[in-house]
Amino acid sequence: MAEPSPLLTRGLSKSYRVGHIRQSLHPALIDLDLEVRRGEILGYVGPNGSGKTTTLKLLTGLLKPDGGEAWVFGQPLESRAWRHRMGYLPEHPYLYDYLTPSEYLDYAGRLFSLPAPVRRKRARELLALVGLERSTRVPMRRFSKGMVQRVGLAQALINDPELLLLDEPMSGLDPLGRRLVRHLILDQRKAGKTVLFSTHILSDAETLCDRVAVLRAGRLVQVGALGEMLRPDVAHMEVLVEGPGSGLPEIEGEMRREAVGDRTRLEVDEKALARVIVAVDAAGGRVLSVQPVRQSLEEHFFQEMGGDDGGGNSWEG
Amino acid sequence: MGGLSRLVAVAANTFRETVRERVLYNLVFFAILMTLSGLLLGQLSIRQDEKVLKDIGLAAMDFFGTLIAIFIGVGLVSKEIERRSLYPLLAKPLSRGEFFLGKFAGLVFTLLVNIAVMTLGLYATLLATGRGADPGLLAAIYPIFLGLVLVVAFAMLFSTLTSSALASVLTVGVVLAGRFSDVVRNMREVLPAVPTWVVDGLSAVIPNFRNFDFKDRVTYGDPVPGDVLLWVTVYAAVYVTIVLGLGLASFRSRDFQ
Ligand SMILES: Nc1ncnc2c1ncn2[C@@H]1O[C@H](COP(=O)(O)OP(=O)(O)OP(=O)(O)O)[C@@H](O)[C@H]1O
Ligand SMILES: [Mg+2]
Numbered sequence: 133m134a135e136p137s138p139l140l141t142r143g144l145s146k147s148y149r150v151g152h153i154r155q156s157l158h159p160a161l162i163d164l165d166l167e168v169r170r171g172e173i174l175g176y177v178g179p180n181g182s183g184k185t186t187t188l189k190l191l192t193g194l195l196k197p198d199g200g201e202a203w204v205f206g207q208p209l210e211s212r213a214w215r216h217r218m219g220y221l222p223e224h225p226y227l228y229d230y231l232t233p234s235e236y237l238d239y240a241g242r243l244f245s246l247p248a249p250v251r252r253k254r255a256r257e258l259l260a261l262v263g264l265e266r267s268t269r270v271p272m273r274r275f276s277k278g279m280v281q282r283v284g285l286a287q288a289l290i291n292d293p294e295l296l297l298l299d300e301p302m303s304g305l306d307p308l309g310r311r312l313v314r315h316l317i318l319d320q321r322k323a324g325k326t327v328l329f330s331t332h333i334l335s336d337a338e339t340l341c342d343r344v345a346v347l348r349a350g351r352l353v354q355v356g357a358l359g360e361m362l363r364p365d366v367a368h369m370e371v372l373v374e375g376p377g378s379g380l381p382e383i384e385g386e387m388r389r390e391a392v393g394d395r396t397r398l399e400v401d402e403k404a405l406a407r408v409i410v411a412v413d414a415a416g417g418r419v420l421s422v423q424p425v426r427q428s429l430e431e432h433f434f435q436e437m438g439g440d441d442g443g444g445n446s447w448e449g
Numbered sequence: 450m451g452g453l454s455r456l457v458a459v460a461a462n463t464f465r466e467t468v469r470e471r472v473l474y475n476l477v478f479f480a481i482l483m484t485l486s487g488l489l490l491g492q493l494s495i496r497q498d499e500k501v502l503k504d505i506g507l508a509a510m511d512f513f514g515t516l517i518a519i520f521i522g523v524g525l526v527s528k529e530i531e532r533r534s535l536y537p538l539l540a541k542p543l544s545r546g547e548f549f550l551g552k553f554a555g556l557v558f559t560l561l562v563n564i565a566v567m568t569l570g571l572y573a574t575l576l577a578t579g580r581g582a583d584p585g586l587l588a589a590i591y592p593i594f595l596g597l598v599l600v601v602a603f604a605m606l607f608s609t610l611t612s613s614a615l616a617s618v619l620t621v622g623v624v625l626a627g628r629f630s631d632v633v634r635n636m637r638e639v640l641p642a643v644p645t646w647v648v649d650g651l652s653a654v655i656p657n658f659r660n661f662d663f664k665d666r667v668t669y670g671d672p673v674p675g676d677v678l679l680w681v682t683v684y685a686a687v688y689v690t691i692v693l694g695l696g697l698a699s700f701r702s703r704d705f706q
Contacts, residue, residue: 148706189536189705192536192539192540193539193540194536194539194540194704194705195704195705195706196702196704212542212544215540215541215542216542218540220536220537220540221537222533222536222537222540225533225536225537226532226533226534227534227537228462228466228534230465230466230469230470231462231465231469239458239462240537240538240541242454242455242458243455243458243538243541243542243543244541244542245451245454245455245542284537287537288537291541297540
């Protein structure tokens with residue numbers, strides 16, 4: 133018998149009531165059909181206000197859906213049995229000021245009915261994992277935003293969950309923290325776990341995800357492997373040239389030219405590469421490097437979503 | 450079984466919060482008040498003053514207790530919702546009912562500790578000024594405690610429905626209306642525009658907090674019969690069950706936006 137997928141939604145929808153006197157409904161998530169596969173890292177991306185947080189709150193039961201259904205490990209959302217196998221990091225978590233991280237993790241562990249020795253051991257391991265081993269006895273009142281975020285990650289892992297739902301796990305973290313989270317997510321996959329994380333930072337999605345789901349104004353617009361989404365046929369080359377300056381004539385197949393100090397950066401079609409090298413040589417310059425440029429996820433989305441959006445959604449927010 | 454242990458975990462954390470957030474500092478004021486009245490009255494040492502001291506002690510317990518009950522009942526529940534600290538918890542196997550009832554248990558325990566410490570303080574003052582430790586006082590203190598539990602239940606109900614500011618106002622309103630119930634009944638003399646059903650409704654729904662007041666009786670030395678205390682207990686239990694049940698229903702059905 134095939135194991136049910138960790139997460140499956142059908143037609144999941146949610147509207148918020150806005151306004152006090154003349155109430156109207158503002159749809160935040162519309163008919164979401166999404167399947168997360170066992171053992172994958174799924175990036176949930178979309179501009180500010182596209183419905184990422186709403187989705188995760190629906191899945192964790194903080195919001196009640198207006199319509200649609202969802203199953204976690206094959207069990208309906210309303211059944212609570214699956215909660216033992218899931219970990220959740222809310223967006224901008226607030227944890228109790230008056231507790232130390234060890235106390236907080238102990239509390240979290242008690243809610244999973246973990247025995248005391250296990251709680252202590254897991255708390256110690258997880259706080260070391262998120263780089264807080266030296267602050268375990270400090271009340272979180274004295275924590276910076278990034279430190280709280282790290283405790284938030286630790287509490288999501290307290291029950292060694294098979295499915296992790298992380299709402300912007302990198303937010304508020306310094307570069308070291310971001311790398312830590314990347315490694316943490318990859319380690320989870322290595323251990324056979326499934327991870328869904330939301331982000332609007334596309335490079336994070338790009339370096340981590342097996343697949344991405346793209347949300348826009350409450351609708352799922354695309355799901356798939358990045359390789360399929362970023363068309364390989366638009367691949368081109370970046371050539372860094374030293375010397376010729378303005379002496380370099382326009383080359384057929386050239387897409388972009390940029391002066392960087394005394395160097396010139398060219399973006400050219402793959403097929404034009406030979407002509408470029410010849411032209412540079414003829415102009416008395418020197419080719420320093422040639423690199424293939426794949427279309428980045430970011431460029432892809434600027435093309436897909438840029439400009440005519442209309443929904444008040446933008447990557448800048 | 451797991452449910453009960455989770456409920457206890459929430460209750461324990463709630464009590465820890467009241468300790469760490471220095472809610473129990475009210476006890477310091479109570480101690481100061483008791484010491485001062487003890488010192489002042491102790492010098493006079495007239496038999497009459499024993500009643501005065503008991504009056505002050507019981508009234509202070511009632512007053513500080515009510516203040517704390519409103520403060521923690523609204524504060525500690527609204528804060529969880531407004532600051533979103535319950536989000537990571539409710540995603541765990543903890544159900545909303547367990548959270549809500551655990552919170553209630555923790556708050557009631559805080560009130561119990563509060564009342565217990567104040568009771569000890571009152572007895573200590575009585576003994577220190579050369580008066581006997583009258584066990585009859587407990588017959589007034591126990592109903593005060595029941596009243597506080599009911600105040601917390603109301604505060605929790607309002608916190609699930611509205612903002613902390615409005616919840617405080619509503620809770621204070623219920624306490625005042627319940628203590629001065631003739632005010633509600635005579636409301637129409639002041640505000641004739643208020644329809645009868647509103648007045649009738651309010652006086653039917655709002656508990657009569659004076660049922661919990663045995664202060665005068667006890668300080669005059671009247672014994673309070675056991676069946677009266679039993680009746681008050683049942684009265685409180687019924688009201689707490691209803692109010693808490695409404696709060697639970699509202700907490701269960703709401704969205705955490
Ligand atoms: N409490 C609320 N009341 C009314 N509307 C809301 C509420 N929360 C969110 N919305 C609306 O729902 C839509 C989706 O919001 P959501 O928070 O899910 O977006 P998001 O993708 O998580 O955005 P971000 O990247 O900024 O975190 C937005 O249009 C937002 O205005
Ligand atoms: Mg969000």
